[in-house]
Amino acid sequence: MIAYRTNTRTVVEPPRPNTPTRGVGRPRTDADPHRLNPLLRMAIQRPGPGIAVIDMDGEIDLSTAPRITELIRQRLTAAVLHTLIIDLSRVSFVSSVGVELLLRAQHRAQRRGIELHVVPGARCVRRLLEITGVDQGLNCHDSLEAALARAHR
Template identity: 45%
Template sequence: MIVSRSLPAQASHGSGGIVAPRSAADAEPGGGASHWALRVRVTWPERGVVVVSVSGEIDMASLPRITEVVRQRLTAARLHTAIVDLEQVGFASSAVLELLMLASNAAGRREVRLLVVPGTGRVSRLLELTGLSALFEQAATVDEALAQARE
């Protein structure tokens, strides 16, 4: 079972969120999630701003889970900015492009500003290789994205 939990901004990095087990060993207590286990953490660092941080793999298997979390958070009543943090993504297939396009469309319908933190790894490279980098408002870090959200 996958559980989504919204966390206050001051919550510790190791609690809450979504962990999608890839194998029976990952699902067992004490089995430990490996470096590729999908993790989605949602925080509300300030009023009207949500940060959805993703780590692990983004592929066609994980896309529905991540998309659902992002969709749910974009329906918040008083949301003005959504930040999608992909800095800790270890593997990104073309599914990450679909995720960002869906998030962008949903944000546009709600008139919510979408900021993407692609990091310096695979997501950033994929955006550059496909020429889609210019479609998304980006920030180098979550802190930078929060500063942009305040503007």
């Protein structure tokens, strides 16, 4: 604890952790749209009519899953959408919540007649999908370009 006196009172600050936490070193500004949780950034691209790409950069865990779920739900209820691509190639961490999230998205997409494509990337996401066997039930692609080529058919 750090304690110091001002003119009228003693101020006590809580101790600072000695070990770094996730997200340390990433710039955090008030202008950042994801200021509440800087561990995940998402963007939506529309590369063609009826096609949406959700690009994610960061970590998928229990704290970020509600935002991802809501964004996917919004895209899947779009009237003109026929293909949704989820690009996870820049995701640096994924928990089992991410697997559940993808399975639910696949189920919703099938109910609405929308093709769902996933770009897991070459790191942790691909490994988790392979270990759990979920990659067999999803339309997984090695790159965003491959997913887009499949979507334009």
